[in-house]
Amino acid sequence: MATPSSPFSFLGDLFNTIGERLQPPDWAVHEIQNRAVLFLNHVLQQEPEAQQRLLRQQGRVVRFQWRFVTMELVATPAGLLDLAPAGSVPELTLTVTDDSPFDIARAALRGDKPAVQIIGDVQLAAEVNWLVDHVRWDVEDDLARVIGDVPAHTLGNAVRRVVGALRQFVGSRTAGKAGGSAVGPAGNAE
Known part of the structure; x- marks a missing residue:
């Protein structure tokens, strides 16, 4: 007897189909990334220790990837973040391996981090991990x-x-x- 699929698997499949077919224009992606950087900097400004840690990493580029979404950030001399210039070579690439947004949300509700593949500088990865663990909005x-x-x-x-x-x-x-x-x-x- 076949087991019925859950409504979440249907929604996950729908999300996959829509995400593969509908890509936002480059200007919209850039604007969303700028808003994300503004929000991250707002949160970072509330934590002086985080800014000091980022200050030590200034100029280093980290690429974040999840499915078809990619964002490259660079640490600034102010201890904040900015979008990395086009053509920058990331020293660290963090790829979220969970494909389903529902699995990621479920893990977040449990208090877990999503599964991430780490490629690149281990020390920089440790700094990013510290930021994720200690900086809260x-x-x-x-x-x-x-x-x-x-x-x-x-x-x-x-x-x-x-x-x-x-x-x-x-x-x-x-x-x-x-x-x-x-x-x-x-x-x-x-």
């Missing part, structure tokens, strides 16, 4: 600047509870599948 602080401290804290608590519940749900689903058949909400074996 303080959403609540940024939100407090717009709506005030108390509403931002209340909203932050609510979001943390929702994320905690999602992590617990994903963890229970993963543990159930690892231990054999999982029992669904109606009590039926899946």
